[in-house]
Amino acid sequence: MRHLILLASLSFLPSLAFGQRLLSFGVKGGVPLTDALSGSVSKNYVIGPMVELKLPLGFAIEADALYRPLNLTLAGPFVRTSQDIGSAEFPILAKYHFLHTPIVKPYAEAGPIFRHVGSDASYLSSGGFALGGGIDFKLLLVRISPELRFSRWGGDSTSRIAGFPSSNRNQAEFLVGLSF
16 A cells, blocks of 8 residues: 555656746836826835746746835825825736847736735726836756836726826836746
8 A cells, every 4th residue: 555655646746847947936126217196106016926937939928916015195285195005017018028038038028917905095096008028047956037017907986086196098017037
């Protein structure tokens, strides 16, 4: 019986090894090049986990869960208030690696992006489209992927409160992914 269990366990090893080459996990972080809200200041960082599924012919699908703190600032003639609000962005991007060299692999990416923000800024757009490009290179066991990403968000909700800042519909950021 022990030999049967050992044989069954060993039969799964090749599929596990093959699966590791197809799926990679890591972290992605960076800095926004534009503010997320007009007339307000972001906290100047983006960070979160990422997963990438490699497909044939240089294609891949990447999904991120990026945390971006926002600063919601209200300025009136006599009062100025500021509040920090959490924002989570979920891009799902199709990637294409268009040059297959052993060291550096440039890529382009595009796909939908979804956003969830705290209740005080729930009027902000919850969806958009992302477009970007970068390079992948391997350093020892880690794959490093610097990139520039442009996001175009949909319009904010019509229930936006007067005086609250609106979304900056065009956003750009510099990101670096580290994956294994």
